[in-house]
Amino acid sequence: MSALSGMTGFGRADGALDGWSWSVEARSVNGRNLEVRFRGPPGFDALERLAKTSAQARLSRGQVTIGVQAKRPDAATGALKINQAVLDRYLELANALAEEGATPPSADGLLGLRGVLEVPDEDDDAEARAAIEAAIALSLDQALDALKLSREREGSQLRPVIVDFIDRIEAMVAVAEAEAGAQTLAIRERFTRRMTELAPDAPGLEDRIFLEAAALATKADVREELDRLTAHVASARTLLDQPPSGRKLDFLMQEFMREANTLCSKSATTPLTAVGLDLKAVIEQLREQVQNVE
Incomplete structure (x- = not known):
């Protein structure tokens, strides 16, 4: 099972060879897709392609910035x-x-x-320049490995928070299922009271009350929404064990909220409405955390 990863992190690697010294820094923040930006020293143009390829091999989402600083301290003296x-x-x-x-x-x-x-022309020694470039490329890989590890540490901190929210949603769905059982009786009592007040002497009133109440109860039935919420809870747990799953989890949050909204709109009792509103609040909190997942 792969480790859950966040999208915020930092990695650094340093190196030196033949009088050259350099440092590579790779950092990332949240992003819907993978976007890699590179800043490097003049004369090492091939490093940009290498950096982007290396980042794409390790990461799937986030705005990634890679910077390389290289210098040759002996250029003014030792190279004369x-x-x-x-x-x-x-x-x-x-x-x-x-x-x-x-x-x-x-x-x-x-x-x-x-x-x-x-002063010897450094560009004349293609073999030496290629060796320096290869060494910097190795540091690029090391910095990106460190960045990936940093993002995985963030993921390990996110996971229990997300699991806690999922557990809370599951518990709220169970409460909503218990409250939903009182919907039919509440609708019948409410409709009976209104019909009795409006037309107490109407012929066949009891039969009509029964049919109309049954129709209203059918429209207010929230079992489908609760079943889908239960299925979404199971899907969320599965996705946590199948990273990178940030995009799928983000989409699932929309489905969670859709069912919670419908549950509130269909609710015929105050307790069920209260559960639905609490459910929406927790789903929104979960969505904020999911947006940090790769």
Whole structure:
């Protein structure tokens, strides 16, 4: 059985290779569908495709933001290289001038001459860049794994809350079933009182009262609504054990509310109406929690 997962979470992974260092952060919030946004360093365009593919393999819903920050601290110093051939040529010219009385050149003066210091073009080393990209991609996977674990922790906290609401709905349906039994008698008594007040001497009054009361009782019968509510309770319990089920649970909440509304509209007694109103309140609370489920 898969773990129930929420849609809010955070994951981070760091890495370093060949003078490069980077950090990857992945975070998510609620969303009807899966939406992945990526921000990465220049020169690593392929990482966006990798990040989205990796997120889609792990997650099914939520707004996911993935950010990669990468830097190479030694780019300004360690990567510099002296062009010995150019330096030797400058020294040759400087020595010739020194023999004629010119001031010998200083080291910093020589290093500042054009062409003596070179900064290698990092993009020229495709193999090294590919290795860095592959290492960052591994950190992407690690950050997304951490994000998924974070969402599962949220799911583990959501589950008992949702189960409690489902239990409360089930208990309310049982109370409503008990109250529904009094509907027919209440309708008959109410209709009898009205007919007696309006036409006490009408011929065949008792038979007419019986037929009309029976028709009203049929219209006010809430057994179908209660049966469907019981079925919805069973479906909700099943879906909790079949994640990712957030979309299905969200749809089921609409069906719960539809039956509760019909129950209230058909109610002919104050106690049954009270149960129906309480039921609607609990269903709404359950719906708010379900919206956090992946």
